[in-house]
Amino acid sequence: MQPKIIVKNVSKTYRVYIKENGVVNTVKSFFKRRYEYIEAVKGISFTVNQGEILGLIGLNGAGKTTTIKLVSGIIKADKGIIRVLGKDPFLRSKEYRNKVSLVMGQRSQLDPDLSIIDSVKLFASIYSIDKREAILRAKSMAEELGLSEIDLQKQVRTLSLGQRMKGELILSFLHLPVVIFLDEPTIGLDFFTQRAIRNYLKNYKKKYNASIILTSHYITDIEDLCDNIYILHKGQELYYGTIEKLKSMMPNIRKVRFNASNGAVERISKYYKVEEASEEQEYFIRFSPEETINVMRVLSNEAEISNINFHDDNLDIIIESLYKGAEK
Numbered sequence: 001m002q003p004k005i006i007v008k009n010v011s012k013t014y015r016v017y018i019k020e021n022g023v024v025n026t027v028k029s030f031f032k033r034r035y036e037y038i039e040a041v042k043g044i045s046f047t048v049n050q051g052e053i054l055g056l057i058g059l060n061g062a063g064k065t066t067t068i069k070l071v072s073g074i075i076k077a078d079k080g081i082i083r084v085l086g087k088d089p090f091l092r093s094k095e096y097r098n099k100v101s102l103v104m105g106q107r108s109q110l111d112p113d114l115s116i117i118d119s120v121k122l123f124a125s126i127y128s129i130d131k132r133e134a135i136l137r138a139k140s141m142a143e144e145l146g147l148s149e150i151d152l153q154k155q156v157r158t159l160s161l162g163q164r165m166k167g168e169l170i171l172s173f174l175h176l177p178v179v180i181f182l183d184e185p186t187i188g189l190d191f192f193t194q195r196a197i198r199n200y201l202k203n204y205k206k207k208y209n210a211s212i213i214l215t216s217h218y219i220t221d222i223e224d225l226c227d228n229i230y231i232l233h234k235g236q237e238l239y240y241g242t243i244e245k246l247k248s249m250m251p252n253i254r255k256v257r258f259n260a261s262n263g264a265v266e267r268i269s270k271y272y273k274v275e276e277a278s279e280e281q282e283y284f285i286r287f288s289p290e291e292t293i294n295v296m297r298v299l300s301n302e303a304e305i306s307n308i309n310f311h312d313d314n315l316d317i318i319i320e321s322l323y324k325g326a327e328k
């Protein structure tokens with residue numbers, strides 16, 4: 001069977017107008033505009049089969065949202081081929097729109113003045129779904145997501161972020177799409193809401209054999225949901241394949257995170273490369289499992305350590321190492 005989503009050698013460059021400072025320069029730029037070119041995505045290729053979830057991973061600005069916009073047909077690629085359900089998504093035919101859905105975690109389709117159920121009724125008429133059937137679907141989806149009947153009736157602007165996101169999903173899945181694009185669907189949500197959304201997506205994929213592309217900065221989303229991952233770095237492919245293959249490709253890495261004084265860090269640095277963590281006075285060392293005893297010895301000899309934490313070769317450590325390798 002043909003993959004439901006095909007992306008072949010796709011590139012996208014944005015042209016940004018450079019605004020000059022000062023009156024003279026503004027007048028000059030009226031005649032000769034200066035532009036900067038941002039190569040957001042460079043020659044990316046992947047496919048998504050029926051019943052598959054592909055996770056798009058990358059640092060801020062890596063090109064994830066651009067990729068989602070290209071594949072969903074919001075913007076046009078400069079180069080390459082994109083096919084979704086055999087069609088060019090940029091043409092956005094009615095048939096295509098009826099089978100596809102796009103959820104952007106940071107942009108809402110819900111009208112803040114209406115309730116979720118009112119929006120559901122509106123969407124039902126747009127997608128020509130029987131109103132009663134749409135309400136039944138919405139209620140059953142709400143139950144699965146842990147959203148109460150009362151929440152469905154409340155004005156959207158009074159709902160919490162998590163409740164709104166659940167409403168967003170109900171609306172986006174109402175027409176039972178078979179291809180779904182999700183850009184950071186769990187952003188800013190608490191642990192329980194994230195889990196409810198993950199379970200919902202997993203069940204939906206299974207029930208409707210849907211093909212899904214998802215971006216997320218949360219490694220749990222990626223590990224829990226994705227059959228394949230595509231790691232983007234500066235608009236290009238850094239890795240494409242399963243999580244298991246990625247783990248088997250990388251040397252076994254462990255990481256210890258600890259708090260220590262500056263003096264202690266200096267002493268430990270004689271033995272191991274100490275890296276700064278995001279929090280103040282927090283540091284970490286990467287090492288192979290065979291070195292564990294030695295690392296513990298160095299740390300206990302050289303410093304008064306508070307708050308020590310060991311991690312095994314978690315996916316986040318592996319991906320971080322990949323990024324570091326790409327920077328060398």
Ligand SMILES: Nc1ncnc2c1ncn2[C@@H]1O[C@H](COP(=O)(O)OP(=O)(O)OP(=O)(O)O)[C@@H](O)[C@H]1O
Pocket residue numbers: 014015016038039040058059060061062063064065066067
């Ligand atoms: N409409 C636009 N015009 C100009 N440049 C853009 C536009 N959209 C994105 N970019 C640039 O393209 C690059 C990729 O951006 P993109 O939003 O795709 O990254 P991302 O991986 O989704 O980032 P984040 O994780 O921060 O959301 C960035 O340098 C960004 O500034």
